[in-house]
Amino acid sequence: MNQTLAGKTILFIGAGAMAEAIIRGLVSLPGSNPERIIATNSSNRDRLTILCQKYGIRTGSGPEAVRRYTAEADIIVLAMKPKDAGAALEDLAPLVHPGQLVISVIAGLSIDTMENRLGRLIPIARCMPNTSCTIGMGATGLCFSANASGVYQEMAINLFSATGETIVVEEPLIDIVTGVSGSGPAYIYTFMEALMEAGIQGGLNQEQARKLTVQTVLGAASMVKATGEEPASLRQKVTSPNGTTQAALEVLDQYHFQEAIRSAVRRASDRAGEIGRTISEEMMKY
Ligand SMILES: NC(=O)C1=CN([C@@H]2O[C@H](COP(=O)(O)OP(=O)(O)OC[C@H]3O[C@@H](n4cnc5c(N)ncnc54)[C@H](OP(=O)(O)O)[C@@H]3O)[C@@H](O)[C@H]2O)C=CC1
């Protein structure tokens, strides 16, 4: 475990898919202490029992647990759905102090909205990871509030480095990070569903179609990473003149495949902005 995180207590408020993905990355670090990781949720105690058994972390449910554990936390990770963020920030506001780092992974929730509720002295990292953090293959974009000094920035970067690749961006770019890599795994899974389905329709059995699909996606991504070549150049190497790939790519073009992906990413990014504005309006009610 990196020096900046050693001995730090990390509290997750929200214990769902994203919190578990990050927790799993953290407990797998050499020298990590699961006792210093705490997950809280609103009511689902069965879920907490599972997390406790799987990772050896501490857990608690409801506002009282959040209150108790916030007092001992160095880092507080907000990992609830956007619709629950307003109430959670409201509860947290009187409990946090400027010596703690607040990390949000909530799509759309801006630093400004968090600062309005928590106060401008609290160091904040706004982050957009993805579920591949579960296996240390995540991709996370991070940005920071003006008062998050180097040591806080390092803590957040090191925390997500434990779960995969990280990039630091200016806050206006976090929504497009959401569109590209936050939601990105779902586009790839949709593509894989279609590839498998086509294989099965062509006569392969489920297991054969799955094996070929998984290895094709894994191999293609690994080729981009290992060779450093551009995807377009690697695509050209697969595509023989007048061959099978060219025939297939012409069909994808007819369906405006690339434009569909670009539009989907833009839509996810815009949606993050909409979600952020809704949370901000919700906050006005408190
Ligand atoms: N899933 C993904 O791929 C990604 C998600 N994100 C972001 O992560 C956040 C969480 O998503 P995800 O993990 O999928 O959601 P889940 O629905 O899996 O988990 C949400 C968790 O929040 C808990 N919760 C709700 N309200 C409170 C509260 N007031 N105090 C404490 N805990 C609370 C829920 O508890 P209970 O079950 O008891 O109600 C549950 O444990 C979202 O904001 C999303 O935008 C970011 C990147 C990728």
Ligand SMILES: O=C(O)[C@@H]1CCC=N1
């Ligand atoms: O769908 C969502 O809103 C979240 C944010 C990024 C991935 N999942």
